[in-house]
Amino acid sequence: MTHSPTTDSRAVLTAMYTAEARYLAAGGPGTASFDLLAPCFAPDVVLQQAAALPYGGVWRGHRGMERFFLAMSDIWATFELVEQDFLATGEISVVHTIVRARSRATRRELTFPILQTLTVRDGRISEIRPFYWDTDAVVRACAP
Numbered sequence: 001m002t003h004s005p006t007t008d009s010r011a012v013l014t015a016m017y018t019a020e021a022r023y024l025a026a027g028g029p030g031t032a033s034f035d036l037l038a039p040c041f042a043p044d045v046v047l048q049q050a051a052a053l054p055y056g057g058v059w060r061g062h063r064g065m066e067r068f069f070l071a072m073s074d075i076w077a078t079f080e081l082v083e084q085d086f087l088a089t090g091e092i093s094v095v096h097t098i099v100r101a102r103s104r105a106t107r108r109e110l111t112f113p114i115l116q117t118l119t120v121r122d123g124r125i126s127e128i129r130p131f132y133w134d135t136d137a138v139v140r141a142c143a144p
Contacts, residue, residue: 013093013120016040019040023037034066034069041124047059047127050132052135053135076102079101080101082098083097084097091119094116097116098113099112114132
C-alpha cells in the first residue's frame with residue numbers, strides 16, 4: 001500500500017501531538033525525558049516563535065526544542081490544546097488550535113487561537129511557524 005504525503009504528514013502530526021501529551025503527562029520539561037518527543041522532529045528542526053512573545057525567537061534542533069519547552073513551562077502553569085483542526089495536510093500542513101493557558105507569574109487564564117504551519121520532511125517535522133492573532137494579549141497575561 002502506498003501512502004500519500006497528506007496521509008503521512010497527518011500521521012506524523014497526530015503522533016507528535018500524542019507524544020507531546022505523554023511528555024506533559026510524564027511531568028513535562030525538566031522532569032520527563034525529551035526522548036518521548038525527539039522522534040517526531042528532524043535533528044535540524046527549526047521553530048520560529050514571534051519575537052514579541054516571552055518565549056519568542058528561533059529554536060533549532062532537538063536541544064533547541066527541549067529549551068523551548070523549558071521556556072514555555074517557565075511562562076505557563078498550564079497550556080492545554082482545547083480544540084484542533086487540520087486545515088491542510090501535505091509537505092506543509094496548517095493546523096488551527098485553540099489554546100487555554102494559565103500564566104505562572106500572574107495566574108491569569110487566557111484562551112487564544114494559534115495557526116501553525118508545519119513542514120514534514122522524511123517522516124519528521126522539520127519546521128514549525130506558529131502565528132498568534134494577538135501576541136500583545138499573551139504578553140499582557142504573562143507580565144506581572
